Amino acid sequence: MSRYPRIDLDGALVAITGGARGIGRATALAFAARGARVALGDLDEDLAAATAAEIGPAAFAHRLDVRDRASFDAFLAAAEAHHDRPLDVLVNNAGVMPTGAFLEQDEALDRLTVDVNLHGLVHGLRAAAPGMIGRGRGHVVNVCSLAGKFPVKGLAVYNASKFGAVGLTAATRLELDRTGVSVSAVLPSAVRTELSAGIDYGPLPAVDAEDIAAAIVGSVRSRAAEIAVPGYVGAAQTLSTLLPEPVMRTLRALARDDRALTAVDAGVRRRYLERITRG
Template sequence: MLSELVPGSYARSNPRIEPPGAVVVVTGGARGIGAEIARQFAEAEATVWIGDVDADVAADTAGVIDGARSAVLDVTDAVSWREFVSKVLDECGRIDILVNNAGVMPVGAFLEESEATADLILDVNVRGMLNGMRAVLPSMLGEGRGHIVNIASMAGMLPLPGMVSYNASKFAAYGASLAARREYDGTGVTVSAILPAAVRTELASGADLGGVLPTVDPQDVARAVVRTVRTRAARTSVPGWVLPGWSIADLFVPESVERVARTLAGHGQALALDAAERSAYLARIARQASDHAAGGHSGGTVVDGAVVDSAGTSEVRAR
Protein backbone atom coordinates (compact mmCIF):
# COMPACT_ATOMS: atom_id res chain seq x y z
CA MET A 1 0.00 0.00 0.00
CA LEU A 2 2.78 2.44 0.91
CA SER A 3 4.40 1.82 -2.48
CA GLU A 4 1.37 3.47 -4.08
CA LEU A 5 2.41 6.75 -2.47
CA VAL A 6 5.68 6.86 -4.40
CA PRO A 7 5.63 9.33 -7.33
CA GLY A 8 5.13 7.53 -10.64
CA SER A 9 3.54 4.47 -9.01
CA TYR A 10 0.28 4.95 -10.92
CA ALA A 11 2.02 4.71 -14.28
CA ARG A 12 4.07 1.72 -13.17
CA SER A 13 0.99 -0.10 -11.87
CA ASN A 14 -0.54 -0.16 -15.36
CA PRO A 15 0.61 -2.22 -18.36
CA ARG A 16 3.21 -0.36 -20.41
CA ILE A 17 2.29 0.80 -23.88
CA GLU A 18 5.26 1.57 -26.08
CA PRO A 19 4.53 3.88 -29.05
CA PRO A 20 6.43 1.64 -31.50
CA GLY A 21 3.85 -0.83 -32.73
CA ALA A 22 0.96 0.72 -30.81
CA VAL A 23 -2.40 1.23 -32.56
CA VAL A 24 -3.45 4.85 -32.07
CA VAL A 25 -6.76 6.50 -32.99
CA VAL A 26 -6.85 10.30 -33.35
CA THR A 27 -10.21 12.00 -33.86
CA GLY A 28 -10.37 15.21 -35.83
CA GLY A 29 -6.97 14.35 -37.22
CA ALA A 30 -7.34 15.84 -40.68
CA ARG A 31 -5.96 19.24 -39.73
CA GLY A 32 -4.31 21.29 -37.01
CA ILE A 33 -3.64 19.76 -33.62
CA GLY A 34 -5.02 16.36 -34.59
CA ALA A 35 -2.81 16.09 -37.66
CA GLU A 36 0.25 16.97 -35.58
CA ILE A 37 -0.66 14.38 -32.94
CA ALA A 38 -0.99 11.77 -35.69
CA ARG A 39 2.37 12.79 -37.18
CA GLN A 40 4.23 12.58 -33.88
CA PHE A 41 2.80 9.16 -33.03
CA ALA A 42 3.69 7.94 -36.51
CA GLU A 43 7.22 9.26 -36.09
CA ALA A 44 7.34 7.16 -32.91
CA GLU A 45 6.56 4.15 -35.14
CA ALA A 46 2.93 3.72 -34.09
CA THR A 47 0.15 2.65 -36.45
CA VAL A 48 -2.13 5.69 -36.58
CA TRP A 49 -5.78 5.88 -37.58
CA ILE A 50 -7.17 9.33 -38.35
CA GLY A 51 -10.92 9.64 -37.87
CA ASP A 52 -12.54 12.75 -39.31
CA VAL A 53 -15.84 13.77 -40.90
CA ASP A 54 -13.86 15.41 -43.73
CA ALA A 55 -12.83 12.11 -45.29
CA ASP A 56 -10.98 13.57 -48.28
CA VAL A 57 -8.77 15.86 -46.19
CA ALA A 58 -8.18 13.07 -43.67
CA ALA A 59 -7.05 10.77 -46.49
CA ASP A 60 -4.70 13.46 -47.80
CA THR A 61 -3.23 13.94 -44.33
CA ALA A 62 -2.80 10.21 -43.78
CA GLY A 63 -1.17 9.97 -47.20
CA VAL A 64 1.76 12.15 -46.13
CA ILE A 65 2.25 10.49 -42.72
CA ASP A 66 4.08 7.17 -42.73
CA GLY A 67 2.11 4.53 -40.87
CA ALA A 68 -1.15 6.48 -40.92
CA ARG A 69 -4.54 5.43 -42.24
CA SER A 70 -7.87 7.21 -42.25
CA ALA A 71 -11.59 6.57 -42.22
CA VAL A 72 -14.67 8.75 -41.98
CA LEU A 73 -15.85 9.43 -38.44
CA ASP A 74 -18.59 11.68 -37.08
CA VAL A 75 -17.86 11.79 -33.36
CA THR A 76 -21.39 12.93 -32.57
CA ASP A 77 -22.85 9.72 -34.03
CA ALA A 78 -22.58 6.48 -32.01
CA VAL A 79 -23.19 4.40 -35.14
CA SER A 80 -20.31 6.12 -36.92
CA TRP A 81 -18.11 5.32 -33.95
CA ARG A 82 -19.07 1.65 -33.98
CA GLU A 83 -18.31 1.38 -37.69
CA PHE A 84 -14.98 3.18 -37.31
CA VAL A 85 -13.84 1.08 -34.33
CA SER A 86 -14.92 -2.13 -36.07
CA LYS A 87 -12.79 -1.20 -39.07
CA VAL A 88 -9.73 -0.55 -36.90
CA LEU A 89 -10.21 -3.76 -34.92
CA ASP A 90 -10.77 -5.82 -38.07
CA GLU A 91 -7.51 -4.59 -39.57
CA CYS A 92 -5.31 -4.21 -36.47
CA GLY A 93 -6.90 -6.41 -33.82
CA ARG A 94 -6.81 -3.84 -31.03
CA ILE A 95 -6.76 -0.16 -30.10
CA ASP A 96 -4.03 0.79 -27.65
CA ILE A 97 -4.48 4.55 -27.51
CA LEU A 98 -7.44 6.85 -28.24
CA VAL A 99 -6.91 10.60 -28.55
CA ASN A 100 -10.25 12.41 -28.38
CA ASN A 101 -9.12 15.56 -30.17
CA ALA A 102 -12.15 16.60 -32.26
CA GLY A 103 -13.66 19.85 -31.05
CA VAL A 104 -15.18 23.19 -31.98
CA MET A 105 -14.79 26.48 -30.15
CA PRO A 106 -17.52 29.04 -30.62
CA VAL A 107 -16.81 32.51 -29.31
CA GLY A 108 -19.02 35.54 -29.04
CA ALA A 109 -21.72 37.09 -26.89
CA PHE A 110 -23.74 34.42 -25.10
CA LEU A 111 -27.16 35.97 -25.83
CA GLU A 112 -26.33 36.15 -29.56
CA GLU A 113 -25.47 32.46 -29.72
CA SER A 114 -28.10 30.34 -31.45
CA GLU A 115 -29.39 27.04 -30.12
CA ALA A 116 -27.84 25.35 -33.15
CA THR A 117 -24.42 26.65 -32.15
CA ALA A 118 -24.87 25.57 -28.53
CA ASP A 119 -25.97 22.13 -29.72
CA LEU A 120 -22.89 21.82 -31.90
CA ILE A 121 -20.57 22.73 -29.02
CA LEU A 122 -22.08 20.18 -26.67
CA ASP A 123 -22.49 17.46 -29.30
CA VAL A 124 -18.88 17.62 -30.47
CA ASN A 125 -16.96 18.65 -27.35
CA VAL A 126 -18.87 16.58 -24.79
CA ARG A 127 -20.95 13.88 -26.44
CA GLY A 128 -18.25 13.22 -29.05
CA MET A 129 -15.68 12.57 -26.33
CA LEU A 130 -18.08 10.36 -24.33
CA ASN A 131 -18.98 8.45 -27.50
CA GLY A 132 -15.29 7.84 -28.15
CA MET A 133 -14.59 6.48 -24.68
CA ARG A 134 -17.69 4.30 -24.81
CA ALA A 135 -16.67 2.92 -28.21
CA VAL A 136 -13.12 1.85 -27.30
CA LEU A 137 -13.44 0.86 -23.65
CA PRO A 138 -14.93 -2.62 -24.23
CA SER A 139 -11.99 -3.76 -26.35
CA MET A 140 -9.43 -2.07 -24.09
CA LEU A 141 -10.94 -3.67 -21.00
CA GLY A 142 -10.93 -7.00 -22.78
CA GLU A 143 -7.22 -6.59 -23.45
CA GLY A 144 -6.55 -5.38 -19.92
CA ARG A 145 -4.63 -2.38 -21.24
CA GLY A 146 -5.27 0.91 -22.98
CA HIS A 147 -4.82 4.66 -22.73
CA ILE A 148 -7.32 7.42 -23.49
CA VAL A 149 -6.27 11.04 -23.91
CA ASN A 150 -8.99 13.68 -23.94
CA ILE A 151 -8.02 17.08 -25.33
CA ALA A 152 -9.82 19.42 -22.96
CA SER A 153 -8.65 23.02 -22.55
CA MET A 154 -7.53 25.51 -19.95
CA ALA A 155 -11.03 26.84 -20.66
CA GLY A 156 -12.08 23.80 -18.65
CA MET A 157 -10.77 25.62 -15.58
CA LEU A 158 -10.43 29.27 -16.51
CA PRO A 159 -13.70 31.03 -17.47
CA LEU A 160 -13.53 33.77 -20.09
CA PRO A 161 -16.06 36.27 -21.50
CA GLY A 162 -17.46 35.22 -24.86
CA MET A 163 -16.95 31.53 -24.14
CA VAL A 164 -19.89 30.62 -21.90
CA SER A 165 -20.99 27.50 -23.77
CA TYR A 166 -17.45 26.53 -24.71
CA ASN A 167 -16.33 26.87 -21.10
CA ALA A 168 -19.27 24.66 -20.08
CA SER A 169 -18.25 21.99 -22.60
CA LYS A 170 -14.62 21.97 -21.53
CA PHE A 171 -15.40 21.94 -17.82
CA ALA A 172 -17.50 18.87 -18.67
CA ALA A 173 -14.71 17.26 -20.70
CA TYR A 174 -12.21 17.81 -17.91
CA GLY A 175 -14.55 16.45 -15.24
CA ALA A 176 -15.51 13.43 -17.32
CA SER A 177 -11.83 12.62 -17.89
CA LEU A 178 -11.04 12.63 -14.18
CA ALA A 179 -14.17 10.63 -13.33
CA ALA A 180 -13.43 7.98 -15.97
CA ARG A 181 -9.86 7.78 -14.73
CA ARG A 182 -11.16 6.93 -11.24
CA GLU A 183 -13.84 4.53 -12.49
CA TYR A 184 -11.39 2.42 -14.51
CA ASP A 185 -8.50 2.55 -12.05
CA GLY A 186 -7.15 -0.96 -11.62
CA THR A 187 -8.37 -2.26 -14.98
CA GLY A 188 -5.19 -1.48 -16.93
CA VAL A 189 -6.99 1.33 -18.79
CA THR A 190 -5.88 4.89 -18.02
CA VAL A 191 -7.37 8.28 -18.87
CA SER A 192 -5.48 11.58 -19.15
CA ALA A 193 -6.68 15.12 -19.85
CA ILE A 194 -4.65 17.65 -21.83
CA LEU A 195 -5.42 21.32 -21.17
CA PRO A 196 -3.83 23.55 -23.82
CA ALA A 197 -3.84 27.32 -23.63
CA ALA A 198 -4.43 29.30 -26.85
CA VAL A 199 -3.18 27.28 -29.83
CA ARG A 200 -1.90 28.81 -33.06
CA THR A 201 -3.90 27.02 -35.75
CA GLU A 202 -5.72 27.94 -38.93
CA LEU A 203 -8.88 28.34 -36.93
CA ALA A 204 -7.34 31.20 -34.97
CA SER A 205 -7.38 33.52 -38.01
CA GLY A 206 -8.89 36.85 -37.06
CA ALA A 207 -8.40 36.24 -33.34
CA ASP A 208 -6.04 38.15 -31.07
CA LEU A 209 -4.54 35.22 -29.20
CA GLY A 210 -2.76 35.64 -25.93
CA GLY A 211 -3.65 37.98 -23.10
CA VAL A 212 -4.91 35.88 -20.20
CA LEU A 213 -3.68 32.67 -21.83
CA PRO A 214 -0.22 32.19 -23.38
CA THR A 215 -0.04 30.92 -26.95
CA VAL A 216 1.41 27.59 -28.00
CA ASP A 217 1.89 25.64 -31.22
CA PRO A 218 0.18 22.36 -32.19
CA GLN A 219 3.56 20.65 -31.86
CA ASP A 220 3.63 21.55 -28.17
CA VAL A 221 0.22 19.98 -27.60
CA ALA A 222 1.14 16.86 -29.54
CA ARG A 223 4.32 16.36 -27.52
CA ALA A 224 2.29 16.57 -24.31
CA VAL A 225 -0.14 13.94 -25.64
CA VAL A 226 2.62 11.50 -26.58
CA ARG A 227 4.31 12.05 -23.22
CA THR A 228 1.22 10.89 -21.31
CA VAL A 229 1.71 7.39 -22.72
CA ARG A 230 4.73 7.19 -20.43
CA THR A 231 3.59 9.32 -17.48
CA ARG A 232 -0.17 8.52 -17.48
CA ALA A 233 -0.59 11.92 -15.83
CA ALA A 234 -4.15 12.81 -14.83
CA ARG A 235 -3.89 16.32 -16.27
CA THR A 236 -1.27 18.21 -18.23
CA SER A 237 -1.50 21.85 -19.22
CA VAL A 238 0.35 23.25 -22.21
CA PRO A 239 2.50 25.16 -21.24
CA GLY A 240 3.06 23.11 -18.12
CA TRP A 241 3.13 26.05 -15.68
CA VAL A 242 -0.36 27.34 -16.56
CA LEU A 243 -2.38 24.77 -14.61
CA PRO A 244 -0.53 25.10 -11.29
CA GLY A 245 -0.29 28.87 -11.76
CA TRP A 246 -4.03 29.25 -12.29
CA SER A 247 -4.84 26.82 -9.45
CA ILE A 248 -2.80 28.92 -7.02
CA ALA A 249 -4.26 32.20 -8.29
CA ASP A 250 -7.82 30.89 -8.12
CA LEU A 251 -7.28 29.73 -4.56
CA PHE A 252 -5.49 32.72 -3.08
CA VAL A 253 -6.10 35.82 -5.24
CA PRO A 254 -9.19 37.85 -4.23
CA GLU A 255 -11.76 38.36 -6.99
CA SER A 256 -11.30 42.12 -6.81
CA VAL A 257 -7.60 41.74 -7.65
CA GLU A 258 -8.32 39.12 -10.30
CA ARG A 259 -10.82 41.43 -12.03
CA VAL A 260 -8.22 44.16 -12.35
CA ALA A 261 -5.59 41.71 -13.59
CA ARG A 262 -7.99 40.25 -16.17
CA THR A 263 -8.86 43.71 -17.47
CA LEU A 264 -5.21 44.67 -17.78
CA ALA A 265 -4.46 41.39 -19.57
CA GLY A 266 -7.34 41.91 -22.00
CA HIS A 267 -9.44 38.86 -21.21
CA GLY A 268 -12.21 39.78 -23.66
CA GLN A 269 -10.50 38.78 -26.92
CA ALA A 270 -13.24 36.28 -27.67
CA LEU A 271 -15.66 39.17 -28.07
CA ALA A 272 -13.45 40.99 -30.59
CA LEU A 273 -12.75 38.77 -33.60
CA ASP A 274 -11.80 40.27 -36.95
CA ALA A 275 -14.65 38.93 -39.09
CA ALA A 276 -13.11 40.25 -42.33
CA GLU A 277 -10.01 38.09 -41.90
CA ARG A 278 -12.18 35.07 -41.33
CA SER A 279 -14.93 35.62 -43.92
CA ALA A 280 -13.84 33.04 -46.51
CA TYR A 281 -13.13 30.40 -43.90
CA LEU A 282 -16.37 31.02 -42.04
CA ALA A 283 -18.42 30.85 -45.21
CA ARG A 284 -16.96 27.44 -46.05
CA ILE A 285 -17.69 26.02 -42.62
CA ALA A 286 -21.15 27.59 -42.19
CA ARG A 287 -22.61 24.86 -44.41
CA GLN A 288 -21.38 22.21 -42.00
CA ALA A 289 -23.06 23.92 -39.05
CA SER A 290 -26.31 24.14 -40.99
CA ASP A 291 -26.19 20.45 -41.89
CA HIS A 292 -25.50 19.52 -38.29
CA ALA A 293 -28.46 21.57 -37.07
CA ALA A 294 -30.65 19.85 -39.65
CA GLY A 295 -29.65 16.46 -38.32
CA GLY A 296 -27.09 15.58 -40.96
CA HIS A 297 -24.18 15.80 -38.49
CA SER A 298 -21.74 16.67 -41.27
CA GLY A 299 -20.33 19.42 -39.08
CA GLY A 300 -19.87 17.19 -36.08
CA THR A 301 -16.14 16.74 -36.19
CA VAL A 302 -14.95 20.02 -37.59
CA VAL A 303 -11.52 20.48 -36.10
CA ASP A 304 -9.70 23.78 -36.25
CA GLY A 305 -12.80 24.84 -38.16
CA ALA A 306 -15.26 27.65 -37.74
CA VAL A 307 -19.00 28.02 -37.80
CA VAL A 308 -21.26 31.00 -38.28
CA ASP A 309 -24.85 30.88 -37.12
CA SER A 310 -27.72 33.06 -38.25
CA ALA A 311 -26.87 35.66 -35.61
CA GLY A 312 -23.36 36.03 -37.00
CA THR A 313 -21.64 34.42 -34.03
CA SER A 314 -18.27 33.12 -35.15
CA GLU A 315 -16.50 30.05 -33.90
CA VAL A 316 -12.75 29.85 -33.50
CA ARG A 317 -10.79 27.14 -31.78
CA ALA A 318 -7.83 28.24 -29.71
CA ARG A 319 -8.18 25.46 -27.17
Protein backbone atom coordinates in the same frame (compact mmCIF):
# COMPACT_ATOMS: atom_id res chain seq x y z
CA MET B 1 6.05 1.72 -10.41
CA SER B 2 3.11 2.61 -12.67
CA ARG B 3 -0.28 1.05 -11.94
CA TYR B 4 -0.81 0.85 -15.71
CA PRO B 5 0.69 -1.76 -18.05
CA ARG B 6 3.30 -0.25 -20.35
CA ILE B 7 2.30 0.54 -23.93
CA ASP B 8 5.11 0.21 -26.44
CA LEU B 9 4.36 2.70 -29.19
CA ASP B 10 6.36 0.76 -31.78
CA GLY B 11 3.58 -1.09 -33.59
CA ALA B 12 0.80 0.17 -31.30
CA LEU B 13 -2.55 1.20 -32.79
CA VAL B 14 -3.52 4.81 -32.06
CA ALA B 15 -6.90 6.22 -33.15
CA ILE B 16 -7.17 10.01 -33.41
CA THR B 17 -10.37 11.98 -33.87
CA GLY B 18 -10.23 15.24 -35.78
CA GLY B 19 -7.13 13.77 -37.38
CA ALA B 20 -7.20 15.65 -40.68
CA ARG B 21 -5.84 19.00 -39.49
CA GLY B 22 -4.40 20.98 -36.60
CA ILE B 23 -3.64 19.13 -33.38
CA GLY B 24 -4.98 15.85 -34.76
CA ARG B 25 -2.69 15.93 -37.78
CA ALA B 26 0.34 16.89 -35.68
CA THR B 27 -0.49 14.09 -33.24
CA ALA B 28 -0.74 11.50 -36.02
CA LEU B 29 2.65 12.56 -37.36
CA ALA B 30 4.18 12.41 -33.86
CA PHE B 31 2.87 8.92 -33.10
CA ALA B 32 3.88 7.63 -36.53
CA ALA B 33 7.39 8.96 -35.92
CA ARG B 34 7.51 6.71 -32.84
CA GLY B 35 6.58 3.66 -34.91
CA ALA B 36 2.86 3.59 -34.14
CA ARG B 37 0.12 2.71 -36.58
CA VAL B 38 -2.40 5.53 -36.71
CA ALA B 39 -6.06 5.76 -37.67
CA LEU B 40 -7.35 9.23 -38.53
CA GLY B 41 -11.06 9.87 -38.08
CA ASP B 42 -12.56 13.08 -39.42
CA LEU B 43 -15.70 14.47 -41.04
CA ASP B 44 -13.45 15.59 -43.89
CA GLU B 45 -12.48 12.15 -45.10
CA ASP B 46 -10.63 13.49 -48.16
CA LEU B 47 -8.37 15.70 -46.05
CA ALA B 48 -7.84 12.87 -43.56
CA ALA B 49 -6.86 10.60 -46.45
CA ALA B 50 -4.37 13.21 -47.68
CA THR B 51 -2.80 13.35 -44.21
CA ALA B 52 -2.69 9.55 -44.06
CA ALA B 53 -1.02 9.43 -47.49
CA GLU B 54 1.60 11.89 -46.26
CA ILE B 55 2.37 9.63 -43.30
CA GLY B 56 2.50 6.46 -45.38
CA PRO B 57 1.41 2.82 -44.93
CA ALA B 58 1.27 3.15 -41.14
CA ALA B 59 -1.74 5.51 -41.46
CA PHE B 60 -5.39 4.89 -42.26
CA ALA B 61 -8.22 7.40 -42.75
CA HIS B 62 -11.93 6.94 -42.16
CA ARG B 63 -14.93 9.26 -42.05
CA LEU B 64 -16.01 9.96 -38.48
CA ASP B 65 -18.76 12.05 -36.94
CA VAL B 66 -18.00 12.04 -33.22
CA ARG B 67 -21.57 13.14 -32.49
CA ASP B 68 -22.79 9.73 -33.63
CA ARG B 69 -21.94 6.68 -31.52
CA ALA B 70 -22.51 4.31 -34.45
CA SER B 71 -20.04 6.33 -36.53
CA PHE B 72 -17.50 6.04 -33.71
CA ASP B 73 -17.98 2.28 -33.43
CA ALA B 74 -17.53 1.91 -37.19
CA PHE B 75 -14.35 4.01 -37.14
CA LEU B 76 -12.68 1.94 -34.42
CA ALA B 77 -13.76 -1.34 -35.99
CA ALA B 78 -12.37 -0.25 -39.37
CA ALA B 79 -9.11 0.88 -37.75
CA GLU B 80 -8.62 -2.44 -36.00
CA ALA B 81 -9.49 -4.41 -39.14
CA HIS B 82 -7.18 -2.34 -41.33
CA HIS B 83 -4.21 -2.60 -39.00
CA ASP B 84 -5.08 -6.12 -37.84
CA ARG B 85 -4.59 -5.41 -34.15
CA PRO B 86 -6.65 -4.11 -31.20
CA LEU B 87 -6.72 -0.48 -30.18
CA ASP B 88 -4.02 0.64 -27.76
CA VAL B 89 -4.57 4.41 -27.55
CA LEU B 90 -7.55 6.65 -28.33
CA VAL B 91 -6.99 10.38 -28.73
CA ASN B 92 -10.31 12.20 -28.38
CA ASN B 93 -9.20 15.38 -30.13
CA ALA B 94 -12.06 16.59 -32.34
CA GLY B 95 -13.40 19.94 -31.18
CA VAL B 96 -15.01 23.19 -32.27
CA MET B 97 -14.79 26.70 -30.82
CA PRO B 98 -17.42 29.22 -31.84
CA THR B 99 -16.96 32.63 -30.25
CA GLY B 100 -19.35 35.45 -29.45
CA ALA B 101 -21.46 37.08 -26.78
CA PHE B 102 -23.47 34.46 -24.90
CA LEU B 103 -26.86 36.17 -25.29
CA GLU B 104 -26.31 36.56 -29.04
CA GLN B 105 -24.95 33.12 -29.87
CA ASP B 106 -26.93 30.84 -32.14
CA GLU B 107 -28.56 27.88 -30.39
CA ALA B 108 -27.58 25.51 -33.18
CA LEU B 109 -23.94 26.44 -32.57
CA ASP B 110 -24.44 25.83 -28.85
CA ARG B 111 -25.68 22.30 -29.58
CA LEU B 112 -22.87 21.65 -32.04
CA THR B 113 -20.28 22.77 -29.47
CA VAL B 114 -21.59 20.52 -26.71
CA ASP B 115 -22.20 17.58 -29.05
CA VAL B 116 -18.67 17.63 -30.46
CA ASN B 117 -16.66 18.76 -27.44
CA LEU B 118 -18.44 16.73 -24.77
CA HIS B 119 -20.66 14.03 -26.28
CA GLY B 120 -17.86 13.21 -28.72
CA LEU B 121 -15.65 12.25 -25.76
CA VAL B 122 -18.48 10.25 -24.19
CA HIS B 123 -18.97 8.28 -27.41
CA GLY B 124 -15.26 7.67 -27.78
CA LEU B 125 -14.82 6.43 -24.22
CA ARG B 126 -17.81 4.12 -24.43
CA ALA B 127 -16.68 2.77 -27.79
CA ALA B 128 -13.05 2.15 -26.80
CA ALA B 129 -12.95 1.42 -23.07
CA PRO B 130 -14.74 -1.97 -22.92
CA GLY B 131 -12.25 -3.61 -25.28
CA MET B 132 -9.33 -2.02 -23.45
CA ILE B 133 -10.69 -3.23 -20.10
CA GLY B 134 -11.10 -6.73 -21.49
CA ARG B 135 -7.45 -6.74 -22.55
CA GLY B 136 -6.33 -5.17 -19.27
CA ARG B 137 -4.47 -2.31 -20.94
CA GLY B 138 -5.11 0.90 -22.86
CA HIS B 139 -4.95 4.67 -22.73
CA VAL B 140 -7.43 7.40 -23.62
CA VAL B 141 -6.38 11.03 -24.06
CA ASN B 142 -9.09 13.67 -23.97
CA VAL B 143 -7.89 16.92 -25.54
CA CYS B 144 -9.66 19.38 -23.28
CA SER B 145 -8.53 22.98 -22.78
CA LEU B 146 -7.42 25.38 -20.10
CA ALA B 147 -10.79 26.95 -20.94
CA GLY B 148 -12.15 23.92 -19.09
CA LYS B 149 -10.82 25.46 -15.89
CA PHE B 150 -10.63 29.16 -16.63
CA PRO B 151 -13.71 31.04 -17.93
CA VAL B 152 -13.27 33.50 -20.76
CA LYS B 153 -15.64 36.20 -22.00
CA GLY B 154 -16.95 35.32 -25.44
CA LEU B 155 -16.48 31.58 -24.92
CA ALA B 156 -19.29 30.75 -22.48
CA VAL B 157 -20.66 27.63 -24.19
CA TYR B 158 -17.18 26.51 -25.24
CA ASN B 159 -16.15 26.95 -21.59
CA ALA B 160 -19.15 24.87 -20.52
CA SER B 161 -18.28 22.07 -22.92
CA LYS B 162 -14.64 22.01 -21.84
CA PHE B 163 -15.45 22.22 -18.12
CA GLY B 164 -17.62 19.17 -18.82
CA ALA B 165 -14.78 17.48 -20.68
CA VAL B 166 -12.41 17.98 -17.76
CA GLY B 167 -14.97 16.61 -15.31
CA LEU B 168 -15.75 13.64 -17.55
CA THR B 169 -12.06 12.80 -17.79
CA ALA B 170 -11.52 12.98 -14.04
CA ALA B 171 -14.57 10.85 -13.23
CA THR B 172 -13.92 8.15 -15.82
CA ARG B 173 -10.29 7.98 -14.69
CA LEU B 174 -11.57 7.15 -11.20
CA GLU B 175 -14.08 4.58 -12.47
CA LEU B 176 -11.46 2.80 -14.59
CA ASP B 177 -8.92 2.69 -11.77
CA ARG B 178 -7.29 -0.75 -11.46
CA THR B 179 -8.58 -1.91 -14.85
CA GLY B 180 -5.25 -1.20 -16.55
CA VAL B 181 -6.87 1.59 -18.58
CA SER B 182 -5.85 5.19 -18.01
CA VAL B 183 -7.66 8.39 -18.97
CA SER B 184 -5.71 11.66 -19.23
CA ALA B 185 -6.71 15.24 -19.97
CA VAL B 186 -4.43 17.47 -22.03
CA LEU B 187 -5.23 21.14 -21.47
CA PRO B 188 -3.79 23.46 -24.11
CA SER B 189 -3.61 27.21 -23.86
CA ALA B 190 -4.38 29.10 -27.09
CA VAL B 191 -3.14 26.99 -30.00
CA ARG B 192 -2.03 28.35 -33.35
CA THR B 193 -4.59 26.43 -35.41
CA GLU B 194 -7.77 27.26 -37.30
CA LEU B 195 -9.75 26.74 -34.07
CA SER B 196 -8.50 30.03 -32.60
CA ALA B 197 -7.58 31.82 -35.83
CA GLY B 198 -8.62 35.45 -35.99
CA ILE B 199 -8.53 36.02 -32.23
CA ASP B 200 -5.85 38.16 -30.59
CA TYR B 201 -5.39 36.63 -27.15
CA GLY B 202 -2.85 39.25 -26.10
CA PRO B 203 -0.78 38.10 -23.10
CA LEU B 204 -2.21 34.57 -23.14
CA PRO B 205 0.63 32.31 -24.31
CA ALA B 206 0.09 30.69 -27.69
CA VAL B 207 1.51 27.26 -28.50
CA ASP B 208 1.83 25.22 -31.67
CA ALA B 209 -0.06 22.05 -32.54
CA GLU B 210 3.23 20.17 -32.31
CA ASP B 211 3.54 21.18 -28.64
CA ILE B 212 0.17 19.60 -27.89
CA ALA B 213 1.07 16.52 -29.91
CA ALA B 214 4.24 16.08 -27.85
CA ALA B 215 2.20 16.27 -24.63
CA ILE B 216 -0.28 13.70 -25.95
CA VAL B 217 2.47 11.28 -26.93
CA GLY B 218 4.19 11.86 -23.58
CA SER B 219 0.99 11.00 -21.70
CA VAL B 220 1.25 7.39 -22.91
CA ARG B 221 4.36 7.07 -20.74
CA SER B 222 3.40 9.29 -17.79
CA ARG B 223 -0.35 8.46 -17.61
CA ALA B 224 -0.74 11.79 -15.79
CA ALA B 225 -4.26 12.85 -14.88
CA GLU B 226 -3.90 16.36 -16.34
CA ILE B 227 -1.24 17.92 -18.52
CA ALA B 228 -1.36 21.67 -19.15
CA VAL B 229 0.48 23.10 -22.16
CA PRO B 230 2.49 25.14 -21.35
CA GLY B 231 2.82 23.75 -17.85
CA TYR B 232 3.23 27.06 -16.07
CA VAL B 233 -0.17 28.25 -17.30
CA GLY B 234 -1.77 25.34 -15.50
CA ALA B 235 -0.02 26.40 -12.31
CA ALA B 236 -1.17 30.00 -12.84
CA GLN B 237 -4.75 28.82 -13.30
CA THR B 238 -4.60 26.92 -10.02
CA LEU B 239 -3.24 30.01 -8.28
CA SER B 240 -6.06 32.12 -9.74
CA THR B 241 -8.64 30.04 -7.85
CA LEU B 242 -7.07 31.19 -4.58
CA LEU B 243 -7.34 34.91 -5.33
CA PRO B 244 -10.36 36.94 -4.18
CA GLU B 245 -12.76 37.77 -7.00
CA PRO B 246 -12.14 41.56 -6.83
CA VAL B 247 -8.41 40.91 -7.34
CA MET B 248 -9.07 38.59 -10.26
CA ARG B 249 -11.49 41.09 -11.78
CA THR B 250 -8.79 43.77 -11.67
CA LEU B 251 -6.17 41.46 -13.18
CA ARG B 252 -8.58 40.41 -15.92
CA ALA B 253 -9.33 44.02 -16.78
CA LEU B 254 -5.61 44.82 -17.00
CA ALA B 255 -5.15 41.84 -19.32
CA ARG B 256 -8.19 42.87 -21.39
CA ASP B 257 -9.93 39.54 -20.90
CA ASP B 258 -12.67 40.43 -23.42
CA ARG B 259 -10.41 39.85 -26.45
CA ALA B 260 -12.51 36.94 -27.72
CA LEU B 261 -15.25 39.57 -28.17
CA THR B 262 -13.30 42.69 -29.10
CA ALA B 263 -10.00 41.60 -30.69
CA VAL B 264 -11.44 39.43 -33.44
CA ASP B 265 -10.99 39.29 -37.21
CA ALA B 266 -14.64 38.88 -38.16
CA GLY B 267 -13.89 37.55 -41.64
CA VAL B 268 -11.58 34.80 -40.38
CA ARG B 269 -14.05 33.74 -37.71
CA ARG B 270 -16.94 33.76 -40.19
CA ARG B 271 -15.08 31.42 -42.54
CA TYR B 272 -14.31 29.08 -39.64
CA LEU B 273 -17.95 29.00 -38.55
CA GLU B 274 -19.07 28.31 -42.11
CA ARG B 275 -16.76 25.31 -42.28
CA ILE B 276 -17.75 23.71 -38.97
CA THR B 277 -21.47 24.17 -39.62
CA ARG B 278 -21.27 22.58 -43.09
CA GLY B 279 -20.46 19.22 -41.53
